Amino acid sequence: MSARLARARRLGALLLLAGTVQATPVHASADQPEFTVTGAPADRRDVITWGASADRMSNAVADRGYRLVVHTSVAGRDLRVRLSNAFGDRPVTFDSVYAGIQKAGAELVHGSNRPLTFDGARSVTVPAGGAVLTDPLPGRIPAATDLVVSIHSPDAAGPATGHWMAMQTSYATQGDHTAEEGADQWTEVLGSWFYLDAVTVRPLAGTGAVVALGDSITDGWQSSSDLNRRWPDYLARRLHAADADVQGVANEGISGNKILADGGGQSALKRLQRDVLSQSGVRTVFFFEGVNDIKAHTGVTAQDLIAGYRQVVERVHAAGKCVVGATVGPYKGWSEWDAAGEQVRQEVNAFIRDSGEFDAVTDLDHILRSPYDPERMLPALDSGDHLHPNDKGMQAMADAVDLNSLDCDSRSRTG
Missing domain, CATH: 2.60.120 (Jelly Rolls)
Incomplete structure (x- = not known):
């Protein structure tokens, strides 16, 4: 506990950024409503x-x-x-x-x-x-x-x-x-x-939160109802057990959500301010989206998605927070899978892994994919629909997150 208190003193300036819910208007960009x-x-x-x-x-x-x-x-x-x-x-x-x-x-x-x-x-x-x-x-x-x-x-x-x-x-x-x-x-x-x-609550000084921005996998579809087995729930348990400085976890997933277009809720770009950046005490954004843009067969290219990722990263950094990028998982066997979409997924994942534009990367594709057919999910982690992980898969995803990557000193993103 003393280490956490020492960390809190070092993060005094960061706490000035943490309470982002405001009593005055949060002004919209061109991509988001007031x-x-x-x-x-x-x-x-x-x-x-x-x-x-x-x-x-x-x-x-x-x-x-x-x-x-x-x-x-x-x-x-x-x-x-x-x-x-x-x-x-x-x-x-x-x-x-x-x-x-x-x-x-x-x-x-x-x-x-x-x-x-x-x-x-x-x-x-x-x-x-x-x-x-x-x-x-x-x-x-x-x-x-x-x-x-x-x-x-x-x-x-x-x-x-x-x-x-x-x-x-x-x-x-x-x-x-x-x-x-x-x-x-x-x-x-x-x-x-x-x-x-x-x-919200007022926790021990120096404690922050991570927001999981995602789609149905983050929202918890195919996990067990009423048992809190979505992957952000497993992550919250890990953070609590580790007595980490980041312990708040907000699940901002929406089933069917896309980065670029409305559909299952407003696009990630439109809802970023309301659902993520306006929340209190957020230190890091964990960004895990893209499969719905890819599999929708609307002509979205890898460069289109990369531009969307870059907008999210830029806006999160401008808000004084850090962003962890997660690679898009395999989905071969789902009805909308095709080779063209798979190529886009591979190009997007190469950007996430290698661009250096994220503050950290969690390779969920690597965790979820089968070693025998890397375009497919590992059967033991598959709920059966070949897109959404089961409870075991949800836990594997949470276990793959480096907890240190969530405790990001955002002061470097200000000014």
């Missing part, structure tokens, strides 16, 4: 302990309650919740928001459910395209906690904002039952998260 976060200003010591990428959902329903189950990574005090209306076409009001600890299903640990406030008020209205950060909730939240955030909106309408593929069971109800710790009213089962896109 996104604002209102509410209590983020403390520079806050670090994201859970996150999920925002996307457009089906139309919202008024007088609806959501009981959302999420799994924390880093421990800390003064929990805050970020509620997003990024894809709404009108303001949405939240008149009751609580945070508690899951006991089983929709039932909470007795005495754990407490109200969250917004600048001292119990209710808040979030503008279309924006988000709001709650006041800090006193007390400590351990690592690997099944946190439950219960929210109610009396007037929600139009497109809701949320995350489709949670790989986690949550619950819904009509009416406001957010204060109740029992499960009786929470009878509707959900496989998505609504409105909630980040949870």
Whole structure:
């Protein structure tokens, strides 16, 4: 622990960059929409302990309650919740928001459910395209906690904002039952998260976070639901066990996501600011995307993708953070595979490995591929669809990450 405290003192300047959630507008580039976060200003010591990428959902329903189950990574005090209306076409009001600890299903640990406030008020209205950060909730939240955030909106309408593929069971109800710790009213089962896109805590000084920016493999498709076996979950467990300086892990994967084009969510270039750079305490971005651009048969070339990678790297560096690039994994056997796409994948992977433009590289292609047919995934790691790893493959990916590569001193990227 003393080594971590020594590291914290050396990183004092870095912490001025770490708390990037802002109470003022985050101005958009030509590639991204305007996104604002209102509410209590983020403390520079806050670090994201859970996150999920925002996307457009089906139309919202008024007088609806959501009981959302999420799994924390880093421990800390003064929990805050970020509620997003990024894809709404009108303001949405939240008149009751609580945070508690899951006991089983929709039932909470007795005495754990407490109200969250917004600048001292119990209710808040979030503008279309924006988000709001709650006041800090006193007390400590351990690592690997099944946190439950219960929210109610009396007037929600139009497109809701949320995350489709949670790989986690949550619950819904009509009416406001957010204060109740029992499960009786929470009878509707959900496989998505609504409105909630980040949870932060204030951990030990010097602690930072890594954001995994990716597609369905990062999102956890084909991993076991409700068991937190996505590869970023395994990575969080490794970081916690190692008592690393980076312990916060935010999973910003979206199934079907591409770097260059919208489809499964907005493109990585469009959502980079909102989903990644606006989050608190982020020290490093782990960038693992590209297969969906390649296999879509839209004529995307290796040079097109390389230009996209370079834009991400440039913007992450401009924000004072570091970026780890991950090679694109094998997918022969998937219905969209062909030799032309494979050639693009090989050229892109050569760039990721050899260009020197990333601060570090994790060769996930090498970890996942079969030694007998390197265009295919190793059968023991394959979920069966030849694109998405199974639980064992997810763990192998996390085990391949050099933990030291995530503890990047970003001060060299400023100025």
